[in-house]
Amino acid sequence: MLHSTFAALASESVNYIDEPSTSESPDALGLMQCVLEQMDYGLALVHMATRQIRFANRLAHDGLNGPGSLRSGLCVVAGRLSTLLPTDHAQLERALLRAHGGVRALISLGGEDCTTSVAVVPLNAPTPTPYALLVFAKQQLCDSSTMALFARERGLTSAESNVLASVCSGMRPTEIAQHHGVQISTVRSQLRSIRLKTRCDTIRQLVETVSILPPMARHMAAVQH
Structure with missing residues (x-):
């Protein structure tokens, strides 16, 4: 089904936006x-x-x-x-x-x-x-706004979102537990829940999933010339 759908889309010509006229430049x-x-x-x-x-x-x-x-x-x-x-x-x-x-x-x-x-x-x-x-180069794997959108879309709790951010920053489960002041068993339980909600079998797959999220800026600011 997916193959036939992609084939049908590929057969269609791509419509590009016309180049703007002088008045529209x-x-x-x-x-x-x-x-x-x-x-x-x-x-x-x-x-x-x-x-x-x-x-x-x-x-x-x-x-x-x-x-x-x-x-x-x-x-x-x-x-x-x-x-x-x-x-x-x-x-x-x-x-x-x-x-x-x-x-x-x-x-x-x-x-x-x-x-x-x-x-x-x-x-x-x-x-x-x-x-x-x-x-x-990006200064971090994923910016906070994109991470928040991903967590919300996947139904993560606030605590799970914080654990996800810690994992993506390179922290190990023991370090996450110490950082948040909780037991290591709590962190492991949260990681299992995160993997389930994000459909990731391993932590590595989870990090890879986050790493290829669309690169949205952290804020909208005035254009600099």
Whole structure:
């Protein structure tokens, strides 16, 4: 039944939204910026020649400024993209040069105590201006709002939701019990209930299920230019 349904859908042509006319472009741009704000990934558009940031959603803006740069390894100096650590600057430059040639790159930034990754993706935009998309690594497996929606949809109790969040943060059952001040038997009972409600046979499968949830942003904020 499912196979025949998928086959029927695949046989249909995909209808794309028409490109906006000149009069509709500002509205289309604003709509696209709102879309990017809803993603739980830092996304920034950088001019590969000048290193200037053309656009950054809220998560990327936070990752390029102030305390957020400690987590991303990137910052903005005199209006140009740079690295927080001077030792990381060379690999950023190499990644941008490769992107200028149409090659994607993944760079690792930060010291031994705090290492993060940023993807540098060249854009084949309908313009001669060379831009690359910076995709920041997520700071956690799943954001709190997505986790809450998942827990509510699967009928988890408040206590089970807290246990699920602890498991996805890497805590072991004994650590969860100590953290919440309950017996280990209580945590194990809650984990069994969570697996039943989420239809997961193992904790690993549960974590994998959470890891591929849609990446929704934790908040909606003003667009940063």
